[in-house]
Amino acid sequence: MADFDIRGVREDFPILSKKIEGNQLVYFDNAATSQRPRQVIDGIKYFYENINANPIRSIHRLAEEANEAYESARGKIAKFINAYPDEIVFVKNATEAINLVSFALPFDKGDHILTTYLEHHSNLIPWLRLRDKGVGVDLVDIDQNFELDMGGFNSVSEGTKLVAFTHGSNVTGTITDAERISKLAHDSGAMVLIDAAQTVPHMKIDVKKINPDFLAFSGHKMLGPFGIGVLYVNRRVFGREKPFLTGGEMISNVKMDSIKYADMPGFFEAGTQNIEGAYGLGLAVDYLNSIGMDRIAAHDKELTDYLYDGVKGIDGVHIYSGRSHERGPILSFTVKNAHSHDVAYLLNKKGIAVRSGFQCAQPLVEDKLHAVGGTARASLYLYNTQEEIDRFLSELKNITKMYG
Ligand SMILES: Cc1ncc(COP(=O)(O)O)c(C=O)c1O
Numbered sequence: 001m002a003d004f005d006i007r008g009v010r011e012d013f014p015i016l017s018k019k020i021e022g023n024q025l026v027y028f029d030n031a032a033t034s035q036r037p038r039q040v041i042d043g044i045k046y047f048y049e050n051i052n053a054n055p056i057r058s059i060h061r062l063a064e065e066a067n068e069a070y071e072s073a074r075g076k077i078a079k080f081i082n083a084y085p086d087e088i089v090f091v092k093n094a095t096e097a098i099n100l101v102s103f104a105l106p107f108d109k110g111d112h113i114l115t116t117y118l119e120h121h122s123n124l125i126p127w128l129r130l131r132d133k134g135v136g137v138d139l140v141d142i143d144q145n146f147e148l149d150m151g152g153f154n155s156v157s158e159g160t161k162l163v164a165f166t167h168g169s170n171v172t173g174t175i176t177d178a179e180r181i182s183k184l185a186h187d188s189g190a191m192v193l194i195d196a197a198q199t200v201p202h203m204k205i206d207v208k209k210i211n212p213d214f215l216a217f218s219g220h221k222m223l224g225p226f227g228i229g230v231l232y233v234n235r236r237v238f239g240r241e242k243p244f245l246t247g248g249e250m251i252s253n254v255k256m257d258s259i260k261y262a263d264m265p266g267f268f269e270a271g272t273q274n275i276e277g278a279y280g281l282g283l284a285v286d287y288l289n290s291i292g293m294d295r296i297a298a299h300d301k302e303l304t305d306y307l308y309d310g311v312k313g314i315d316g317v318h319i320y321s322g323r324s325h326e327r328g329p330i331l332s333f334t335v336k337n338a339h340s341h342d343v344a345y346l347l348n349k350k351g352i353a354v355r356s357g358f359q360c361a362q363p364l365v366e367d368k369l370h371a372v373g374g375t376a377r378a379s380l381y382l383y384n385t386q387e388e389i390d391r392f393l394s395e396l397k398n399i400t401k402m403y404g
Pocket of ligand 1: 032093
């Protein structure tokens with residue numbers, strides 16, 4: 001049982017009382033996006049009714065208040081991952097954060113990047129694209145437990161400029177040993193980028209401990225609004241990057257023959273930002289803190305183990321999931337003889353929302369899991385319950401019977 005008032009938590013999320021196809025919604029698509037509590041929804045309304053102005057550009061009171069709201073959100077997010085506020089760059093989402101790094105680091109012909117087969121396309125395509133420039137890209141494989149083959153990191157060499165890997169797979173739920181990989185990479189002189197889109201929402205992340213150069217995540221997967229995400233940039237790499245987008249706010253002095261850029265984090269925040277998004281993400285962080293990340297992680301783990309044990313007992317279902325101590329609240333599976341979209345369609349008929357297909361990780365799902373029709377995926381969060389899992393298991397049993 002959750003170590004917090006889960007009924008009270010559920011009441012904070014208005015959408016959970018919605019009915020789908022006449023059934024109470026069971027929302028198991030949290031890895032795609034989370035739901036938002038009233039505190040965030042109302043907070044955004046409050047922002048527009050009380051604070052709205054373009055910060056920085058004006059010195060009137062409202063602009064000052066908007067600036068304070070924006071910077072205070074930055075401070076909250078920095079504290080949440082144990083970073084300094086100037087290491088927090090607001091971006092649109094994890095995808096933009098990773099792309100930013102791929103444009104801002106000066107990659108040249110002959111450079112080498114190491115990434116892995118466990119990646120979401122967001123942490124794969126930006127690196128594969130650099131092959132056009134003559135940059136070499138290698139991939140670390142996975143083993144039979146859907147964990148990274150740590151031996152693959154031995155190919156980090158002096159020519160390796162960056163090691164880019166996920167902290168949590170959105171397909172298998174595998175949690176990688178980010179601290180160890182980060183150390184291995186740094187020992188060989190490589191920089192480290194971590195895709196933490198699936199872990200920051202679910203566990204305590206300490207960037208001082210994991211020690212990446214860059215870490216990316218999205219607000220919408222952690223109770224925050226759409227359109228706001230974070231790129232953490234370690235202070236030790238300030239100044240090594242080229243600008244990404246240029247224009248207003250990212251400069252400190254402009255002459256026709258010389259440009260002086262702003263310091264971090266303004267250097268990477270060109271133009272008017274998503275102020276209300278940052279404010280809303282700050283409120284989401286307040287909400288997560290009010291429950292406690294350790295309690296959320298324990299709840300996620302208990303529910304995921306329960307889900308895993310239940311699904312394991314159903315004939316005709318194949319599970320693609322990391323081992324208990326190495327997985328986040330994600331379970332991918334296939335039903336014998338059924339396409340993953342059909343499984344999701346049938347579950348939806350009973351009000352249960354799951355993801356299906358390649359989960360934006362086609363090389364992993366197709367080449368490594370050999371799930372040619374994709375996988376279905378149930379992903380959980382703090383407001384999910386055992387009763388919801390029981391409903392899911394009962395419907396999944398019916399589906400397997402239908403497909404013989
Ligand atoms: C592991 C992982 N990385 C990156 C992303 C990309 O997130 P976004 O679409 O918010 O940029 C996702 C989204 O599902 C993800 O699961």
